[in-house]
Amino acid sequence: MMTEPNDPTQSGPDLSGLATRTRLSRNEIEGACTKAARGAGLSWGHAEEAGFAAGWLHAHGIDGAAALLAHLEKAAGKPWDELCPKVAAGLWLPAGKGAICPLILGSSLSDYGSLPEGSLDAGLAIGPVSQPVLVVPFLARLARSSGHPIAMRFATGTVYVGGDHISGDIKVLVDLAETRADLSAADTVPETAPCQADYECDAATLAALGVFAMRTTVPPSERSRSDAGAGTDDND
Amino acid sequence: MQAGNTLATDGGTPQPRSPQVVMRLERMGSAHPTRLSFLRVLLRRMANEGWRFDRPVWEIDDHGVGRAVYRAAGPKRSYSLVAFAHDLPAEMRSDRVIATAWDATFALFDGTPSAADLDRLQANVPLQEAGRVSSQELSLSRANRSVRLWAHVVDRLAAGQQPDPEEIAAVGYLMRTTAVYGSGKFGAADRRDIADRPELAEPFQPEMLSVWLTRQFTVDIVEHLAMVKGGANAVRLEPAIKAAFGVGNSTGLGMAPYLVRHPLLLNNWSAAREEALTRVRGVAGAAPEAVRCLRQTYQEARRNAADWRSEHPIQVAKLADLCADLDRIGARLDQFPGTAAFPWDELWRWGEATLSVEGQEQLLALLIEPHGDLVDDLSACMSADETVAAPLNGSMTVGRLREILRQRYSWALATDFTQPENMARFWYVSEEKLEPRLGERASDEGAELEQPLCIARFAWELDADLAQSPATETVAAFVMRHPRHRYIVRRAQIAETHPYAEVHDNLIAADMLPIDLMRCKLAFFGATHFDPRSDKWVRISLFQGAPYPLDPEGGSLS
Structure with a gap:
C-alpha cells in the first residue's frame, strides 16, 4: 500500500518510518491527533478538540501526542455514555463505570465555563479522569476567557494553569494515567520559567496514532482513482 | 485616482451583496481574479517596498540538472527559492500524487541558505512528501514541464x-506545479509562527512568492538548455x-474541501471582495484616469478570454x-x-440585470481595478486567526441557535435529506x-467513513434535534446530549458573526461540481485560464x- 498524502489542506504526511524522534510542526501534530481521535471513535467536534489539546501541550513543552495515544488506547471504540461526565454543580463524576475521557471533560468544562454547573467559585470536583494532563489545555482556555488562573489539585500535587502558562507539579500530572482532582480559581500562582515549546514526537507514538488515523480512510476503487485524475497522460 | 470617495447617501446606497447571492456554487465557480487576489497583493507589496532580486546560485549542467537559488x-528580511532541476524520463512524468519524481522540485527558504543548507535540502526536497524540511522552510513544491x-x-x-x-497561447506555461505545500507541511514553518511578519500577513504569500520565483526559473532553464543546444546561434x-x-498548476479534488474546512478564511476573502465592490459603487463621478484604466483593463480581459x-x-x-x-x-x-451621479x-x-453570472463576476473585477486607492487596504482583512477548535459558546440557548440556523442556513434547511439525490455522494x-x-453513496463502500463536508445535511439534522x-436549554447541555452535533454547532456559532463563512449549496448532491469550489479558491489566488480536465481536476495559470524578478527593470513591478 502506498500512503503518499496529497491533500494540501488537511491530510498530513505519512509519519511512519521516521527517525526515533522527529520534530513536527504544530500543524502536523494537530492534524495527526485530530485524525487519530476520529479514528478512535470520537465525534468530529471532539476530534478537533483532541487536535487542539495535543498541539497546545506541545507548544508548552509537554508531549501531548503521547498523552493522547495513551488515552485513545484505553478509550477507543467505547460508547459516549462510558466516556462522558455526569454534570452537576460542584461535582462531575463519570456517567459510566470507567474514567471520564479528558477531551470530553475538558471541552465540556469549557462549554459550561460561564454556567452554574461549570462554576469554580466554590470548587469543582472532577474524576476520575483518564490521562488528566489532556484537561490542562481546556483549563488554559477557561483561564484566558475568565482572566483568572486555575488550580488543579490532585492527590500528589497541584498544577496552576493560566491563559498561556503552566506551573506547579506538571511533571507529576503528565505521568498520571488517571486521577480525581479539585478545580478552583487560583489566587496566587508560583513564578516559573516560561514553557518552551517542544514539537518532537516519538516515532512509535506517531506510528500508533497513524494506525488510528487510518481507520478514517476508505480503500480505493477503480472509479475513484480515475475520478481523481489517474489515467490521463501528463506528457503533454 | 478616483473622482471622490463620497458614498451615495440617497435611498439607493449600495449594500454588499448578500451571502444568499454570493455563496452559491454556481457563482463561486464563475469567480475571476481581482486586484485583491493574493498574487497581486504580493506583487504590489514588493513594488511599493522596493524589493530586490538576484540569483546567487546557478549550478545547472548541460543536461539541465543541478540546483539554483533565487x-x-x-x-x-529575505527569502530564497531553492530549485533542484532533474532529468525525468517521460514514463515517470505524472501530475498526480502517485508521482515520486518530477522535472523540478523547490523549497522556499527563510533567509539566504548556506552551502550546508543547500546540501540538507538536496537530500530532502527532491523526495517531496517522502522527505522532511525544517522550520527554516516556508513551502515545498514541485513542477513538471x-x-x-x-x-x-x-x-x-x-x-x-x-x-x-500561438504555441505559447495553446499552453500558457513552461512548467506546471503539481503541489505547493505551505504552512507546517512536512516539517515546514507553521503559518502562526510567521504570520506576524507584515510581508507574510496576507494569505498564501510564501506560496505565491515561491511560484513567482519558480516562473523565473522556468525561463532561465529553457534559455540555458537552448544555449547548450544552439551554442552561438541561440537567442x-x-x-x-x-x-x-505563466506558471501552470495542476490540481485535483485535494483542493476542493479547503474552503469548507476554513470558514473564517472563506468569510474574510468573500467579505473583502464584496466590500470592495460596495465601495466602488459608492464613488461619485468617474475621473478620466479611472475611466482610462477601466478601458485598458477591459482590453486585457478580452485578450485573456481570447487566449483562454x-x-x-x-x-x-x-x-x-x-x-x-x-x-x-x-x-x-x-x-x-x-x-x-454614481456611474460605477x-x-x-x-450588469446585474443584463449579464450571465460569469459576465457579472468579470465585471466585478473590472470595476474594482481602477480603484486601488479605495480598496487595496482590504487585503489586510483577508487573513484569519484560525485555531483548530474554537471554543463553543455553551451559554447560548437552543432557541438562539435555531434562530442562527434560520438566518444563516435557510438554504440547508430547505433541502430534504430523505431524498436520495440530495445525499447521493460522500x-x-x-x-x-x-x-x-x-464516492457514490448508493454503490460505493465507505459511506460510514464520510468526511465532515456535508454541512447542509449536518445543519438540517441539527435543526431536527434542536x-x-x-x-431555553443551553448549548452546553444540548451538545452533552447530542455530542455528534458539536462540529456543526461550532460552525453555526462562527457563521453567526461571519455571514460569508458557508458555501450555500449541498456538497453531497448528485449534481454538485467540485470544480466550482476550486475555481473560487484559485481566483482568490489570482489564477487565470481555469481549464477543467474533468469535473474534479483542473489546470490553471499563475502570473x-x-x-x-530578474527583469532589468525589476524595480518597476507594478
Missing part, C-alpha cells in the same frame, strides 16, 4: 528564433514573448457566456461614464493516497503577463 530581499511547449521553445531559441506565440526570449508565460482554452463542455459554455458578455460590456463602456453603481446595476479520504475523494429540545 533570492528576494525586502526591507527587513509542458513537454510540447518546452521542446518547441528550446528548439526555436537554439535555432536563433523566437517561439511561436534569449524577447520580453514580450517571455511575458506570455478549454475542451471541457462546462467551461466551453462558460467561455461562450464570457465572450458574449464582454461584447455587451464593451458596447456599454462606449457610453461610460455618462451623466449618472449604474454600470454594476446594468466525501472520503482514500486509504491509498490519503487524499479527499468523492426542534425536540426546550428553547501570466506579470513582470519577472
Whole structure:
C-alpha cells in the first residue's frame, strides 16, 4: 500500500518510518491527533478538540501526542455514555463505570465555563479522569476567557494553569494515567520559567496514532482513482 | 485616482451583496481574479517596498540538472527559492500524487541558505512528501514541464528564433506545479509562527512568492538548455514573448474541501471582495484616469478570454457566456461614464440585470481595478486567526441557535435529506493516497467513513434535534446530549458573526461540481485560464503577463 498524502489542506504526511524522534510542526501534530481521535471513535467536534489539546501541550513543552495515544488506547471504540461526565454543580463524576475521557471533560468544562454547573467559585470536583494532563489545555482556555488562573489539585500535587502558562507539579500530572482532582480559581500562582515549546514526537507514538488515523480512510476503487485524475497522460 | 470617495447617501446606497447571492456554487465557480487576489497583493507589496532580486546560485549542467537559488530581499528580511532541476524520463512524468519524481522540485527558504543548507535540502526536497524540511522552510513544491511547449521553445531559441506565440497561447506555461505545500507541511514553518511578519500577513504569500520565483526559473532553464543546444546561434526570449508565460498548476479534488474546512478564511476573502465592490459603487463621478484604466483593463480581459482554452463542455459554455458578455460590456463602456451621479453603481446595476453570472463576476473585477486607492487596504482583512477548535459558546440557548440556523442556513434547511439525490455522494479520504475523494453513496463502500463536508445535511439534522429540545436549554447541555452535533454547532456559532463563512449549496448532491469550489479558491489566488480536465481536476495559470524578478527593470513591478 502506498500512503503518499496529497491533500494540501488537511491530510498530513505519512509519519511512519521516521527517525526515533522527529520534530513536527504544530500543524502536523494537530492534524495527526485530530485524525487519530476520529479514528478512535470520537465525534468530529471532539476530534478537533483532541487536535487542539495535543498541539497546545506541545507548544508548552509537554508531549501531548503521547498523552493522547495513551488515552485513545484505553478509550477507543467505547460508547459516549462510558466516556462522558455526569454534570452537576460542584461535582462531575463519570456517567459510566470507567474514567471520564479528558477531551470530553475538558471541552465540556469549557462549554459550561460561564454556567452554574461549570462554576469554580466554590470548587469543582472532577474524576476520575483518564490521562488528566489532556484537561490542562481546556483549563488554559477557561483561564484566558475568565482572566483568572486555575488550580488543579490532585492527590500528589497541584498544577496552576493560566491563559498561556503552566506551573506547579506538571511533571507529576503528565505521568498520571488517571486521577480525581479539585478545580478552583487560583489566587496566587508560583513564578516559573516560561514553557518552551517542544514539537518532537516519538516515532512509535506517531506510528500508533497513524494506525488510528487510518481507520478514517476508505480503500480505493477503480472509479475513484480515475475520478481523481489517474489515467490521463501528463506528457503533454 | 478616483473622482471622490463620497458614498451615495440617497435611498439607493449600495449594500454588499448578500451571502444568499454570493455563496452559491454556481457563482463561486464563475469567480475571476481581482486586484485583491493574493498574487497581486504580493506583487504590489514588493513594488511599493522596493524589493530586490538576484540569483546567487546557478549550478545547472548541460543536461539541465543541478540546483539554483533565487533570492528576494525586502526591507527587513529575505527569502530564497531553492530549485533542484532533474532529468525525468517521460514514463515517470505524472501530475498526480502517485508521482515520486518530477522535472523540478523547490523549497522556499527563510533567509539566504548556506552551502550546508543547500546540501540538507538536496537530500530532502527532491523526495517531496517522502522527505522532511525544517522550520527554516516556508513551502515545498514541485513542477513538471509542458513537454510540447518546452521542446518547441528550446528548439526555436537554439535555432536563433523566437517561439511561436500561438504555441505559447495553446499552453500558457513552461512548467506546471503539481503541489505547493505551505504552512507546517512536512516539517515546514507553521503559518502562526510567521504570520506576524507584515510581508507574510496576507494569505498564501510564501506560496505565491515561491511560484513567482519558480516562473523565473522556468525561463532561465529553457534559455540555458537552448544555449547548450544552439551554442552561438541561440537567442534569449524577447520580453514580450517571455511575458506570455505563466506558471501552470495542476490540481485535483485535494483542493476542493479547503474552503469548507476554513470558514473564517472563506468569510474574510468573500467579505473583502464584496466590500470592495460596495465601495466602488459608492464613488461619485468617474475621473478620466479611472475611466482610462477601466478601458485598458477591459482590453486585457478580452485578450485573456481570447487566449483562454478549454475542451471541457462546462467551461466551453462558460467561455461562450464570457465572450458574449464582454461584447455587451464593451458596447456599454462606449457610453461610460455618462451623466449618472454614481456611474460605477449604474454600470454594476446594468450588469446585474443584463449579464450571465460569469459576465457579472468579470465585471466585478473590472470595476474594482481602477480603484486601488479605495480598496487595496482590504487585503489586510483577508487573513484569519484560525485555531483548530474554537471554543463553543455553551451559554447560548437552543432557541438562539435555531434562530442562527434560520438566518444563516435557510438554504440547508430547505433541502430534504430523505431524498436520495440530495445525499447521493460522500466525501472520503482514500486509504491509498490519503487524499479527499468523492464516492457514490448508493454503490460505493465507505459511506460510514464520510468526511465532515456535508454541512447542509449536518445543519438540517441539527435543526431536527434542536426542534425536540426546550428553547431555553443551553448549548452546553444540548451538545452533552447530542455530542455528534458539536462540529456543526461550532460552525453555526462562527457563521453567526461571519455571514460569508458557508458555501450555500449541498456538497453531497448528485449534481454538485467540485470544480466550482476550486475555481473560487484559485481566483482568490489570482489564477487565470481555469481549464477543467474533468469535473474534479483542473489546470490553471499563475502570473501570466506579470513582470519577472530578474527583469532589468525589476524595480518597476507594478
